[in-house]
Amino acid sequence: MKIPSYIGRSADEIRRENVSFDSVGYLFRAVSWLDMADRESNWPALLYSCIEGRYGIEYLLFEELVIGTGARLSRPDYEKCLREPTKLSKLIDRLIPDYTKLQQFTSAVISLAPTLPPHIQWKPKELKKDWGRLSEYLHWCGHRLDSAENSEWKCSAIADVRAVLIPIWETITRGHSMCLHPSDMTPEIQQVWEDFKNGKVDVETAKFRMNLLKPLLTAKYAQQGAAHRLGGTLRAPSRLSAGDSPTHMTFTTTVREDVLVGCGRHCCLCHKFCGLKIELHHIVQKADGGDDSFDNCIPLCFDCHADMRSYDHKHPKGTKYTPAELKRHRDNWYSKVSSSPGSTYNNQSLELDRAVFLAIIKLLPYSKLIRFLEQHDFGASFSPGIFEELDKVVRVSDDPAHEFIDSDLEGMRAKLVDDIAKFAEYLSTHTWRTPSGNQSVPPEWEDQQHERFLEVTKALNALSTALANDYRTLFREARKRLSVNPDMG
Numbered sequence: 001m002k003i004p005s006y007i008g009r010s011a012d013e014i015r016r017e018n019v020s021f022d023s024v025g026y027l028f029r030a031v032s033w034l035d036m037a038d039r040e041s042n043w044p045a046l047l048y049s050c051i052e053g054r055y056g057i058e059y060l061l062f063e064e065l066v067i068g069t070g071a072r073l074s075r076p077d078y079e080k081c082l083r084e085p086t087k088l089s090k091l092i093d094r095l096i097p098d099y100t101k102l103q104q105f106t107s108a109v110i111s112l113a114p115t116l117p118p119h120i121q122w123k124p125k126e127l128k129k130d131w132g133r134l135s136e137y138l139h140w141c142g143h144r145l146d147s148a149e150n151s152e153w154k155c156s157a158i159a160d161v162r163a164v165l166i167p168i169w170e171t172i173t174r175g176h177s178m179c180l181h182p183s184d185m186t187p188e189i190q191q192v193w194e195d196f197k198n199g200k201v202d203v204e205t206a207k208f209r210m211n212l213l214k215p216l217l218t219a220k221y222a223q224q225g226a227a228h229r230l231g232g233t234l235r236a237p238s239r240l241s242a243g244d245s246p247t248h249m250t251f252t253t254t255v256r257e258d259v260l261v262g263c264g265r266h267c268c269l270c271h272k273f274c275g276l277k278i279e280l281h282h283i284v285q286k287a288d289g290g291d292d293s294f295d296n297c298i299p300l301c302f303d304c305h306a307d308m309r310s311y312d313h314k315h316p317k318g319t320k321y322t323p324a325e326l327k328r329h330r331d332n333w334y335s336k337v338s339s340s341p342g343s344t345y346n347n348q349s350l351e352l353d354r355a356v357f358l359a360i361i362k363l364l365p366y367s368k369l370i371r372f373l374e375q376h377d378f379g380a381s382f383s384p385g386i387f388e389e390l391d392k393v394v395r396v397s398d399d400p401a402h403e404f405i406d407s408d409l410e411g412m413r414a415k416l417v418d419d420i421a422k423f424a425e426y427l428s429t430h431t432w433r434t435p436s437g438n439q440s441v442p443p444e445w446e447d448q449q450h451e452r453f454l455e456v457t458k459a460l461n462a463l464s465t466a467l468a469n470d471y472r473t474l475f476r477e478a479r480k481r482l483s484v485n486p487d488m489g
């Protein structure tokens with residue numbers, strides 16, 4: 001699990017990158033602002049940190065106490081609470097007893113299934129206090145302005161906010177506070193839960209009773225994951241993620257393994273080989289009732305996953321994937337991986353893959369484009385005809401007739417097409433037509449904006465080298481597997 005670092009981020013990065021509006025998102029920005037406040041003695045950054053931190057805590061309480069316990073609370077009621085701290089406070093107090101019990105109960109269940117990840121129990125009352133400590137820095141005026149000029153006071157303020165935020169951040173990124181959700185419990189477990197909640201039995205008795213139920217439940221749920229075997233779905237509050245979020249870990253180890261083997265660690269949408277850079281996406285989001293099953297999981301590369309997350313329901317741009325569509329893409333890819341010929345091609349699939357390969361070579365002859373991209377320094381101008389060549393490749397790449405049957409070759413092809421698309425996009429947004437009809441990074445930048453000039457040419461050279469390398473890798477591997485020897489041209 002990769003947790004993004006909050007150290008050394010610029011204001012621009014904090015506002016634009018990994019932005020999500022849930023507890024993890026708010027807290028990630030809060031610790032990032034705090035780090036900036038400390039690093040640059042930046043007073044406004046400390047205030048932003050307190051604002052974001054407070055939101056983060058509010059959302060955390062909401063996710064834990066309301067979503068986590070399955071309490072019934074309408075959105076309008078919740079929003080009313082947000083504007084009235086006393087109401088919110090009362091609501092929280094009302095929910096705390098159930099929450100604490102549910103956490104204890106979940107811990108007891110988890111202790112019977114040692115393969116599950118560590119379980120965190122938040123303390124809502126402590127979180128409320130932390131919320132209050134951050135608020136102090138937001139109600140300053142007059143004399144506080146004077147204190148803001150006082151560096152000693154600033155230091156102690158930063159230390160104070162740090163003492164609140166860092167432990168919360170470290171906890172939220174360390175483990176899982178998911179609860180066994182009452183509505184997901186099997187009737188047998190639900191009975192134990194009711195008795196425990198109403199004080200009829202203590203933790204040890206509850207554990208004992210669940211242990212007795214284990215053989216029954218195991219038989220009933222033999223085909224499913226560990227959480228199901230114990231009588232319910234473990235549910236984490238639906239957190240959008242700051243980069244990789246703890247919610248991804250809600251798939252059990254068994255499901256994760258099955259999924260990663262099924263896809264061969266390729267993205268099921270763009271077919272790129274991802275290696276470690278792969279994420280598991282819930283096809284139906286947990287907030288919409290999706291579960292942690294093999295069937296509800298699709299492995300995606302970072303890019304495709306980011307597209308999936310950034311789709312904004314209120315302002316839809318493009319066409320969203322439906323769950324059925326995602327499942328079909330995934331299942332097609334799984335079956336390609338499982339039936340991938342590799343070294344044991346039969347004649348028919350060999351012929352088909354040869355045809356795909358030759359078509360790619362025809363579309364992208366080495367001598368015409370790739371060699372140029374390998375050798376050209378993008379500090380100098382070039383012919384705009386390149387765009388057409390690149391565009392041709394990207395356009396035909398969606399046609400399934402251009403896909404390899406062999407999943408390794410298909411992964412290499414997908415990476416090549418992806419890198420071509422990235423290069424073409426960067427090229428079209430960072431170069432302009434010159435009066436002589438060529439295309440170029442503005443030459444005047446070299447004197448006037450030297451750093452920018454260097455940065456852009458360096459990026460263009462790196463992107464073009466990367467795609468030329470993809471081409472060589474694919475060429476080499478396809479020649480070996482398919483026993484063809486086309487002219488590199």
Ligand SMILES: [Zn+2]
Nearest residue numbers: 267270301304
């Ligand atoms: Zn992808």
